[in-house]
Amino acid sequence: MSTVSVIVSTYNQPQWLQKALWGFRHQTHKTFELIIADDGSSEETTDLITEFQKNSSLTIQHVWQEDKGFRKTRILNKAIVASTGEYLIFTDGDCIPRNDLVARHLKHRKQQCFLSGGYFKLPLDISEAITENDIETQRCFDVNWLVDVGLKKTFKTRKLNSYGLSEKLLNTFTPTKATWDGNNASGWRTDILDVNGFDERMQYGGEDRELGERLINNGIKPVQVRYSAITLHLDHPRGYVTDDMLEKNKQIRKETKRQKRVWTSFGIKKND
Numbered sequence: 510m511s512t513v514s515v516i517v518s519t520y521n522q523p524q525w526l527q528k529a530l531w532g533f534r535h536q537t538h539k540t541f542e543l544i545i546a547d548d549g550s551s552e553e554t555t556d557l558i559t560e561f562q563k564n565s566s567l568t569i570q571h572v573w574q575e576d577k578g579f580r581k582t583r584i585l586n587k588a589i590v591a592s593t594g595e596y597l598i599f600t601d602g603d604c605i606p607r608n609d610l611v612a613r614h615l616k617h618r619k620q621q622c623f624l625s626g627g628y629f630k631l632p633l634d635i636s637e638a639i640t641e642n643d644i645e646t647q648r649c650f651d652v653n654w655l656v657d658v659g660l661k662k663t664f665k666t667r668k669l670n671s672y673g674l675s676e677k678l679l680n681t682f683t684p685t686k687a688t689w690d691g692n693n694a695s696g697w698r699t700d701i702l703d704v705n706g707f708d709e710r711m712q713y714g715g716e717d718r719e720l721g722e723r724l725i726n727n728g729i730k731p732v733q734v735r736y737s738a739i740t741l742h743l744d745h746p747r748g749y750v751t752d753d754m755l756e757k758n759k760q761i762r763k764e765t766k767r768q769k770r771v772w773t774s775f776g777i778k779k780n781d
Contacts, residue, residue, distance in 0.1 A: 513541045513615060514594030514698075518581055518691065519602030520548040523557045524637075525743045526602040530561050531641045532740075538612040542568045545602070546588035549576025579754070581691075582707035582716050586777045589698070589706055598695040599717075604628060604740035605639070607650050613738040614695045623700065623724055626693030627668050627735030628742040635660060636743035649741060671736045679736040687731035689721025693740050700729050705776030710761060712754040719762050727771040 515533065519526045526545075533543055545558055550573070558571045572588045574580065589597065598614050600606060607613075610626075617624055631639075635658055643649040652666045660666075671679055689696075694717070704723040711719055725731060764770065774780045 512594060513596045513598060513611065514544055514592035515541050515598045515600065515611060516544045516546055516585065516588045516592065517600055517602050518546045518548065518585060518588075519550060519554065520576075520581075521550045521554065522603055522745065523550070523554045525745065526554060527557060527561075528605050528639060528641075528644065528743065529600070529602050530557075530565075531644045532606040532608070532610075533567065534565060535608050535645050535647075536606070536611050537609050538615060539566070541598075541611050542570070542592065542594055544570045544572060544588045544592050546581075546584040547571060547573040548579070548581050548584045549574055579712045580709070581713070582711050583709045585691075586706045586709065589701060590777060592698070595698050596695065597698050597701060599691055599693075600740060601692040603743045603745060604692045605644060605649065605743065607739040607741075608647055610693075610738055610740065613734065617732065617734050617737060618695065618697075619732065620697070621700075621728065622730045622732045623689060623696035623721065624694060624732050624734050624738065625687035625690060625721075626695070626738035626740070628690075628692050628740045629665060629668050630742045631655075631744060632660070633744040636745075639741075650739070668736055668739055676736045680733045683733060683735065685733075685735065687733040687735075688718050689724065689731070691717030692742060693738060694721070695738075696724065696729070700724060700727070702777065703727060704771055705773050705778055707776060708761060708773040709775045711758050713750050714755040714758045715762055716758060719758070719765055722762065722765050723771055723773065726765070726769045
């Protein structure tokens with residue numbers, strides 16, 4: 510049994526998944542299981558993962574389901590079942606993890622808590638330009654390097670270079686609430702199973718946060734680590750998003766909050 514499993518969701522973005530996998534290849538903490546939760550990608554993604562497995566010392570599982578529209582929550586539940594870790598880290602295949610992402614989640618984990626990590630959005634041109642060498646050297650997380658290649662410096666760039674006291678203060682005083690965001694969050698396997706995983710009715714738009722809201726209803730405290738555990742979010746269009754999806758998810762989340770719901774009947778375990 511692995512102590513920690515990293516679950517990476519993906520759908521037909523092999524160019525971005527390649528960069529995410531490079532990020533996991535260069536983690537400082539090496540002993541983790543990597544599970545790719547694939548919501549129906551084509552053979553190009555399968556071929557990429559197979560080739561990566563050949564050249565990696567990581568334990569890698571590819572959990573795939575047929576493409577029947579946006580069913581991220583369903584494939585994430587399948588990945589949870591397939592995982593062996595007692596602690597689960599979740600991210601997306603369009604995010605490059607900083608080389609200490611796994612180490613930071615393990616350092617900050619606490620019983621009866623889940624962690625809410627941070628991400629920094631990159632524009633499309635820089636997203637496309639990043640190479641494995643940029644990831645191996647970690648210069649793609651260096652604010653000065655990013656500015657040199659065209660990034661505008663803002664307060665948000667502090668996520669990339671805050672350590673020690675600065676990082677602790679920013680985590681403590683940020684006005685942003687600690688929520689379960691699928692591109693960078695982690696929790697104990699038993700806590701996630703206790704609320705029956707993700708609600709599979711949920712499509713795009715807050716589908717990850719609804720799990721966090723049920724965890725909170727069940728007494729699990731959210732902990733802010735958005736300046737400690739960092740990913741780079743690569744830019745891409747979201748042509749699969751509809752207003753109906755967003756409205757449906759909004760109503761489910763409203764019910765979760767109103768009823769202080771802990772368990773979903775549309776999760777890992779299904780009602781007969």
